[in-house]
Amino acid sequence: MRFMAKTYRTPAGMTFDTINxxxxxxxxxxxxxxFVYVIAGSFASDAxxxxxxxxxxxxxxxxxxxxxxxxxxxxxxxxxxSLYVTVIGTLVNLFFTLTMAYALAKRGLYGRNLVLNLVIFxxxxxxxxxxxxxxxxELHLLDSLWAxxxxxxxxxxxxxxxxxxxxxxxxxxxxxxxxDGCSEIGLLGRIVLPLSMPxxxxxxxxxxxxxxxxxxxxxxxxxxxEKWPLQVMLRQIVLLSQAAAGDLNSMDxxxxxxxxxxIKMAVIVVGTIPILCVYPxxxxxFAKGVLLGSVKG
Amino acid sequence: xxxxxxxxxxxxxxxxxxxxxxxxxxxxRDKWLYLLLLPxxxxxxxxxxxxxxxxxxxxxxxxxxxxxxxxEWVGLEHFRLFFENPEFxxxxxxxxxxxxxxxxxxxxxPIIFALLLNEVRQVFFKRTIQTMIYVPHFISMVIVASLTYxxxxxxxxxxxxxxxxxxxxxxxxxxxxxWFRPIIILQTIWKECGWGTIIFLAALAAVDVEQYExxxxxxxxxxxxxxxxxxPAIRSTIVILLILRMGSVLDNGFEQIYLxxxxxxxxxxxxxxxxVYAMGITQxxxxxxxxxxxxxxxxxxILVLGANWLAKxxxxxxxx
Numbered sequence: 208m209r210f211m212a213k214t215y216r217t218p219a220g221m222t223f224d225t226i227n228x229x230x231x232x233x234x235x236x237x238x239x240x241x242f243v244y245v246i247a248g249s250f251a252s253d254a255x256x257x258x259x260x261x262x263x264x265x266x267x268x269x270x271x272x273x274x275x276x277x278x279x280x281x282x283x284x285x286x287x288x289s290l291y292v293t294v295i296g297t298l299v300n301l302f303f304t305l306t307m308a309y310a311l312a313k314r315g316l317y318g319r320n321l322v323l324n325l326v327i328f329x330x331x332x333x334x335x336x337x338x339x340x341x342x343x344x345e346l347h348l349l350d351s352l353w354a355x356x357x358x359x360x361x362x363x364x365x366x367x368x369x370x371x372x373x374x375x376x377x378x379x380x381x382x383x384x385x386x387d388g389c390s391e392i393g394l395l396g397r398i399v400l401p402l403s404m405p406x407x408x409x410x411x412x413x414x415x416x417x418x419x420x421x422x423x424x425x426x427x428x429x430x431x432x433e434k435w436p437l438q439v440m441l442r443q444i445v446l447l448s449q450a451a452a453g454d455l456n457s458m459d460x461x462x463x464x465x466x467x468x469x470i471k472m473a474v475i476v477v478g479t480i481p482i483l484c485v486y487p488x489x490x491x492x493f494a495k496g497v498l499l500g501s502v503k504g
Numbered sequence: 505x506x507x508x509x510x511x512x513x514x515x516x517x518x519x520x521x522x523x524x525x526x527x528x529x530x531x532x533r534d535k536w537l538y539l540l541l542l543p544x545x546x547x548x549x550x551x552x553x554x555x556x557x558x559x560x561x562x563x564x565x566x567x568x569x570x571x572x573x574x575x576e577w578v579g580l581e582h583f584r585l586f587f588e589n590p591e592f593x594x595x596x597x598x599x600x601x602x603x604x605x606x607x608x609x610x611x612x613x614p615i616i617f618a619l620l621l622n623e624v625r626q627v628f629f630k631r632t633i634q635t636m637i638y639v640p641h642f643i644s645m646v647i648v649a650s651l652t653y654x655x656x657x658x659x660x661x662x663x664x665x666x667x668x669x670x671x672x673x674x675x676x677x678x679x680x681x682x683w684f685r686p687i688i689i690l691q692t693i694w695k696e697c698g699w700g701t702i703i704f705l706a707a708l709a710a711v712d713v714e715q716y717e718x719x720x721x722x723x724x725x726x727x728x729x730x731x732x733x734x735x736p737a738i739r740s741t742i743v744i745l746l747i748l749r750m751g752s753v754l755d756n757g758f759e760q761i762y763l764x765x766x767x768x769x770x771x772x773x774x775x776x777x778x779x780v781y782a783m784g785i786t787q788x789x790x791x792x793x794x795x796x797x798x799x800x801x802x803x804x805x806i807l808v809l810g811a812n813w814l815a816k817x818x819x820x821x822x823x824x
Binding site for chain 2: 220223224227228230231232234235236237238239241242244245248256257260261302303304306307308309310311313315316317322325326329331332333334335336337338339340341342346357358360361366390391392395416419420421422423426427438439441442445446467468471472474475478479482483486489490
């Protein structure tokens with residue numbers, strides 16, 4: 208596109224470019240500055256948060272808010288639950304999605320089209336919130352962490368993308384494996400999965416982020432506060448301002464309670480940090496995932 | 505699924521076997537594949553098709569204690585109750601208005617954003633901006649709502665502190681009904697606008713540079729090139745996204761609305777999804793709320809298929 212540089216170096220073109228760069232920079236900053244402010248605020252003292260409206264580097268550096276968070280049972284427990292559901296739930300997702308996608312990728316399989324149509328129809332129409340809730344209830348999964356993992360074990364959309372990817376693997380490779388005496392399950396484990404690592408990495412991230420961020424399923428299926436994941440706890444603390452009340456009494460009497468605002472910010476940071484840690488991978492893989500999805504198959 | 509590629513599975517050619525035993529042979533031959541298929545198939549039956557069957561609740565007076573089989577059938581009674589309820593018009597108005605504002609203010613945003621990014625020639629700058637604007641997409645709705653609260657609350661919220669310093673007054677952003685819709689739309693734009701550019705940028709990357717060269721030689725300026733080359737290149741993408749948007753006119757995103765809803769802004773904030781939750785889960789009116797949900801999803805399917813049909817009439821490829 209080098210040829211364009213010449214034609215754009217007109218006064219009007221340069222004015223447009225300048226404005227464009229400024230506008231885009233402002234948009235970019237608008238996307239990340241809230242996080243920078245909240246991270247800065249979570250390390251700031253009570254006095255600083257009330258005296259300075261907006262800042263990105265705290266003058267007073269304190270870890271009070273984090274000490275408070277990690278001294279409460281409720282928040283620490285909810286972090287543990289979120290991590291547990293994210294790890295186990297993602298494994299469940301991968302198991303269900305990959306096995307089914309592999310079977311559906313075989314064109315000769317009897318009944319394949321019927322199953323595929325069942326999957327596609329479920330993308331267009333569904334039972335809805337209440338019937339699904341009642342099914343989960345009938346299975347006695349209410350207040351069980353399995354309710355956060357099983358009802359969403361397969362995303363039909365992801366399943367079809369993975370299936371299409373498996374179909375693209377050259378048949379000769381599998382034939383070679385079969386001649387060498389590999390069983391169907393051995394083929395999946397030793398040939399197809401290793402060849403599909405990029406796609407599997409993408410969907411691992413898709414599912415894991417979904418579990419960490421999930422709020423809806425916990426709201427619907429988990430009533431017991433002792434089993435609330437972090438997102439529900441976050442809502443309690445920030446939106447409903449019910450700070451971990453049970454733990455306030457059991458606290459060390461010498462501990463100075465930080466302002467609510469900085470605790471809220473610290474909890475937000477704790478809820479965001481895992482996502483920001485995997486973000487470099489996310490950006491790379493997710494963009495690919497979106498485009499994978501746009502290919503009809 | 506019309507894909508032209510090599511057959512993945514070579515069928516065993518069995519000569520002159522009756523069809524019944526050939527099916528049995530295939531089932532036996534593929535038994536491991538069926539074993540692999542089983543967990544996923546069970547998942548779809550239990551968590552997707554059992555609930556669809558559960559829709560029948562909408563025509564019953566379902567009581568958890570009597571159970572599905574013994575509950576009394578009431579036909580369309582719950583639908584009649586729902587349509588005669590004055591809340592129905594409130595829900596319809598709130599849902600449609602939010603979708604309408606979404607269409608007007610949010611839908612064009614990623615397109616404009618992608619066009620602006622497309623004009624950037626410096627690769628490093630473009631990459632940096634993209635890295636920044638994709639971040640909010642991965643953040644949970646709870647965090648987005650939490651950030652909104654931290655900034656806008658009247659008790660020490662950052663924005664309200666600033667307003668207070670200059671005017672001596674505070675604005676009830678979170679409870680004043682007139683602020684509800686603007687906040688929802690702003691949240692959506694902040695969270696999804698950057699991410700929405702990806703699909704347009706991909707379409708734009710596919711445009712042949714020679715087209716721009718030819719246009720330049722023909723004397724087309726930058727604006728003309730955008731109008732005649734860039735925009736047509738993303739037209740079908742826009743149409744497909746519009747179809748999807750049309751099909752989900754009644755979906756306002758449960759989590760977002762639910763998190764921002766409170767008793768003071770309920771008159772503008774309550775939508776079908778949150779109403780189903782409130783009636784069904786909170787109040788236990790299972791049959792009534794199933795009827796409301798069914799009404800919503802049937803209208804949704806009709807809208808998707810209708811928009812798809814329209815798009816085909818106008819010569820676009822459509823989704824199905």
